[in-house]
Amino acid sequence: MEKVIWDDSFSVGVRELDEQHKKLIAMLNTLIEAGNVDVKSEIVSDTLMKMSEYAKVHFTTEEEYMLSFGYPEYDVQKQQHREFKKKTAFTAFDTTEHQPSVPMELVLFLKDWLTNxxxxxxxxYRSFFEKKGVV
Ligand SMILES: [Fe+2]
Known part of the structure; x- marks a missing residue:
């Protein structure tokens, strides 16, 4: 599976959020690499746990930006974040308990979800925050 390379097309215009997205993508790439070398799933479950923990931190930061500037699609975003948290919590558990190797299906889900x-x-929200003068 191809790794995700963060470039300017991923920039949402807010430095702190871009940095957090870069970290999430780095974790995702660790999972993609693990798949290529077929390592034991402990690495995957550890990274997955870290990734879901960090995603929570990121969602909170993002939602705080949205709330403090009155972003109109806050509820939509909040709901998407909630779905993602639910999904990763379950799959992290499944990975630890039942999977002997890297579940590529899961890595693909994370890759699709995160990039989309x-x-x-x-x-x-890029132009919204831009108009508010947030950088
Ligand atoms: Fe985000």
């Missing part, structure tokens, strides 16, 4: 979320949902 940043490039489609998050990108919608």
């Amino acid at each position: 979320h940043i490039l489609i949902s998050d990108m919608k």
Whole structure:
């Protein structure tokens, strides 16, 4: 599976959120690499746990920006974040308990979710925060 390379097309225009997205992508790439070398799933479950923990931190930061500037699609974002948290919590557990190797299906889900979320949902707030003068 191809790794995700963060470039300017991923930039949402808010430095702190870009940095957090970069970290999430780095964790995702660790999972993609693990798949390529077929390592034991402990590495995957550890990274997955870290990734879901860090995603929570990131969602909270993002939602705080949205709330303090009155972003109109806050509820939509909140709901998407909630779904993601639910999904990763369950799959992290499953990975630890039952999977002897890297579940590529899960890595693919994370890759699709994260890239689509940043490039489609998050990108919608780019011009909003720009107009508010947030950098
Ligand atoms: Fe985000």
